[in-house]
Amino acid sequence: MNEPPLAITLNLCLCHGCGLACDMQGNPQxxxxxxxxxxxxxxxxxxxxxxxxxxxxxxxxxANVVPVMHTSMFGSSGGSTIIGGVVEFWKxxxxxxxxxxxxxxxxxxxxxxxxxxxxxxxxxxxTDWALRQRAQLYRFIEVIGYWSMLxxxxxxxxxxxxxxxELGTIEPRPGILFFGLVxxxxxxxxxxxxxxxxxxxxxxxxxx
Amino acid sequence: MTKTSELIVCExxxxxxxxxxxxxxxxxxxxxxxxxxxxxxxxxxxQRLALSVTAAILMVYAHFYPVMSIRLQxxxxxxxxxxxxxxxxxGxxxxxxxxxxxxxxxAPxxxxLLLIWVLxxxxxxxxSPAFALCMRGLESLRPWNMLEVCxxxxxxxxxKLAGMLDVIxxxxxxxxxxxSVVLIYIAGxxxxxxxxxx
Numbered sequence: 001m002n003e004p005p006l007a008i009t010l011n012l013c014l015c016h017g018c019g020l021a022c023d024m025q026g027n028p029q030x031x032x033x034x035x036x037x038x039x040x041x042x043x044x045x046x047x048x049x050x051x052x053x054x055x056x057x058x059x060x061x062x063a064n065v066v067p068v069m070h071t072s073m074f075g076s077s078g079g080s081t082i083i084g085g086v087v088e089f090w091k092x093x094x095x096x097x098x099x100x101x102x103x104x105x106x107x108x109x110x111x112x113x114x115x116x117x118x119x120x121x122x123x124x125x126x127t128d129w130a131l132r133q134r135a136q137l138y139r140f141i142e143v144i145g146y147w148s149m150l151x152x153x154x155x156x157x158x159x160x161x162x163x164x165x166e167l168g169t170i171e172p173r174p175g176i177l178f179f180g181l182v183x184x185x186x187x188x189x190x191x192x193x194x195x196x197x198x199x200x201x202x203x204x205x206x207x208x
Numbered sequence: 209m210t211k212t213s214e215l216i217v218c219e220x221x222x223x224x225x226x227x228x229x230x231x232x233x234x235x236x237x238x239x240x241x242x243x244x245x246x247x248x249x250x251x252x253x254x255q256r257l258a259l260s261v262t263a264a265i266l267m268v269y270a271h272f273y274p275v276m277s278i279r280l281q282x283x284x285x286x287x288x289x290x291x292x293x294x295x296x297x298x299g300x301x302x303x304x305x306x307x308x309x310x311x312x313x314x315a316p317x318x319x320x321l322l323l324i325w326v327l328x329x330x331x332x333x334x335x336s337p338a339f340a341l342c343m344r345g346l347e348s349l350r351p352w353n354m355l356e357v358c359x360x361x362x363x364x365x366x367x368k369l370a371g372m373l374d375v376i377x378x379x380x381x382x383x384x385x386x387x388s389v390v391l392i393y394i395a396g397x398x399x400x401x402x403x404x405x406x
Contacts (some may be wrong), residue, residue: 002224004224004238004240005223006223007217007223012215012217012224013217014217017348018344018400019216019217019219020213021212021213022222022405024214033403034343034344035344036344073288081250085368094367096214100364101364131241135221136218139243146311146351148366151361152304152307153292153354153357153361153362154307155285155296156292156293156296156361157361157365158369161276161278161285161286161287161365161369162373163285164280164283164285167280167281171401172296172298172301172304174300174361176301176304177303180303180307180308181303187351195219195241196221196399197218197240201238
């Protein structure tokens, strides 16, 4: 199959606001249709994406070490971390719920850390290795991104429910703030990355 | 050169194609990177407006009725979505309440309001006032709507607490489930076609 022409060679630029292919003759600053600012590539994509990713990585440590909630019920009380919650479900026999929480709070963030680092490093090295697969990896990261918010919302709901004075209370703890920030920062990191850079740096394919 | 509005640019690799008309269940895919270029829009403007109004009604239930309630030794307590945002706002972690509010209340509410506004005018075959602003608003709100995550979270919370006390799912939970399904239908990328239609 013939390789399709590229927007940049036709002097076209995709508007991220409305999806219009804008004619760049005369160097317009904004999309003629929706008024969103136009740029060939997202500005400082690599640097911004790294910055958000590293911030998320740093925050991921307290997110796992600091308790996410504090339970006091039936006379006993204690804090629990994210992993602690998973282990509790696992031991209690609810392996399926344990698996869901594990995937959402450990699996998804780790896949995002590894995947985005891989994309950033390979893009910086201008390699033409596995172009199509890397594009797919980016889309995968985009799709799974927000599911790691699960734990934050679970803690919020559970804490809002269990407020029964002396019978028992569950309170959110700072761990959930760190974890929420990890989710937000990894989402921002993925949004700042420009997948077109994967193709830009690569040498043109000979079989095209 | 053909008019640029008949062209479509792959957002993942910058390849340029001519727009095609798609039949039901069809979508066009970029030959270079495999990204989806176009999807068939199965719903008419009228149907989408009807679903947006449905979403607005469901939203009232999802926000004002408890998502679930618990009972322990005769004492009971219930929580709405707003309660769960509020509980996060206490103490040093206030910021996360803002994030939670954005993802389960602010983003979905704004999305539905903007959709109703834009689609109601689209029914009259004209662009609404501040059309560009509304459309770009919808575009930037989309990634932050996490109602389906909230739904899964509610189900996890039910199971988490079921071992310790009685948990009763409330009307809010059913509304939340219906709402997240409706929003998947209407709040996606498809609104972009209004740019071409109007």
